[in-house]
Amino acid sequence: MPRVILGTWPTPLQPAEQLSRQLGCPLYIKREDMTGLGGGGNKARKLEFQLGKAVQDGATHVITTGAIQSNHAHLTAAAARRLGLQPHLVLSGTPSEEQHGNLYLDHLMHAGVTFATPPADRPPLEVVNKIMDQVAGTIRAEGGIPCIIPEGGTDALGTVGYILAMEELIQQLKPLGLERKRLLLVVATGTCGTQAGLVAGASVLSSSLDIMGVSVSGKTPIKLEKTARVATETLLLAGYDHVVSQEDIWIEDRFIGERYGAITEECRQAIYTAATAEGLFLDPVYTGKAMAALLHMGQSGQLTSYDAVVFVHTGGLPLLFHYDSVITEFHTK
Structure with missing residues (x-):
């Protein structure tokens, strides 16, 4: 398939030791924010x-x-x-x-x-x-x-890139001895393409990853249908004869807030937690809400069945400089 190289691959997979202690489970950050294109991102x-x-x-x-x-x-x-x-x-x-x-x-x-x-x-x-x-x-x-x-x-052509991302991630997990362990992968889900590509990749690479998309907008039934459909179309385009069903898709939709782009208290806290624990900067629209969901799972004991968690950092740093006053307002309360 025609391709131009725009990023620097592979993106790092970094351990997050301080956040791991808070979650009660080893956490690794897949740094898709470090692709090297523009402000970085998936x-x-x-x-x-x-x-x-x-x-x-x-x-x-x-x-x-x-x-x-x-x-x-x-x-x-x-x-x-x-x-x-x-x-x-x-x-x-x-x-x-x-x-x-x-x-x-x-x-x-x-x-x-x-x-x-x-x-x-x-x-x-x-x-x-x-x-x-x-x-x-x-x-x-x-x-x-x-x-x-x-x-x-989000279309089948672009989503092919995330089949390759899943292959890349599995190769990075091998030296850590985690490629056959029970893992949870967490990613923010907006237009569903990144999650669809990761699901598609996992389905043909025999990965044991559970993939949770944390919704940042829209209606979950529509997202379930779209993610399954795009994953199937992507696999077909990439030459695989495999169908992804809605039952294969996991979407967490309790952290959206009032609407797309609306900051929640949990999101603000997650942004400060990641910054103070790891020097890791998240945005208030996508990665902050995904981290809020992950922190909630750790605090409520939902991660005990996993050997490790991979958090996909999809970028969004420039958004911090648009929402700065709103985020700071929370910190000064």
Whole structure:
């Protein structure tokens, strides 16, 4: 399959001794935030295959979508610039005058940006997809060749990258003597692609990992269906004859809060716990909520049946500089 190398592989698997004591179980951090692309993060693995095909097809522009502070949009812009392509981002929401976090980095790279505030009577994704099609039409009219990447980079092509990530992780577990132990893998789940790829990889690599996706948005039944479907489509694209069912998917949805991007007390505490225990920085939208779920499991004795836990750090550092005042407010209470 066409591929461009955008990250530095393998990403480290680091022991977290201080957090392990709090959890009552050995904890390892899979540092997907250290991919070496832009501000770092898991989307680099997906983009290697999606932009590999784009380059093969002669694309000149890359279009994608996400929330205003989207990690995926930021990394797509960074990947496009590395490959000499022009990025254009369709971001959902209304921008403020101040530009922090990922949005600041988007502008620093001179990415084209269109802000979309969907009307209440239409599904947001339907609206932004239509706008991306319009942007692509304009690019074609001007003689360019656009490539559209879906929200979160979640499609079978991009998700292939996480079959490789699972293979990489299993190789890293071998010298630790953990490849055949009972392990729990924890990852934040938004558009479901990363979890789908990890599940797909585990299913064909005979891994004994339990994979828990900690939801940060949306309705769980939809996520279960989507994760199973994308995992199956990814395996088919990668040449495997294997079906993933919804019964194979584990999604924890008690740590979302009021909505996507809304900070919870548990998330804030998890951010401070990781920072003070390990010097590890988590974000309030994805990894902070995933760590909040993991800390809850440790405190309630739910990890005693596992030999170790692997926490997938999917990135998001720039988000800390957008939510800084809200996080600090909690710390000073």
